[in-house]
Amino acid sequence: MQKKGFTLVELLVVLSIIALLMGILMPALGAARRSAYRVGCKQNLHGCSIAFRMYLDENRNVMPVIFNLPNSTKQEEPNSVSLYGTLGKYLSGKEALKCPADKWYGKNTTFFAEEGASYEYNNRLGGRKIEDSWFAKRFGTSEVWILKDYEPFHGKDGKSGSVMYMYADTLVADRERNK
16 A cells, blocks of 8 residues: 655645735734733833832922933933933832833834833923923823833834823823823
């Protein structure tokens, strides 16, 4: 009795079915990955909002003076420190300042690797109470963002949901409130 193998046509049919299934599954897997990145980013920003609240409780609600990213172009003020230098004792570690989707466009690195944070601090608040800022007086403190993704890590620039924001009332959202 002779064993019969697969014919070339049978192999091609199996390969085409596998390719078809991969073509169907790959976009779904990409969407699931982007969704997981978005959830991880919100979780990290929520931890930062708790850290900011603890910092403010200890400092009479005066916002810290923190230099902004990127370091290569910053104009440091004499009393400014990094985001982690300010919030480090309230955070679980440096990774709390990293957006999972962080990538530095045009470079082979991430903002977190180069700068120590994926999030931009609203340095216009530095050294004052949130409620004393011009924006808060005009629109209310709940409209003032404190941290946001430095780049649109979660989508195309200008699209809703591409940047995560942390607001003064500790809300974390994937859109700017005052638009």
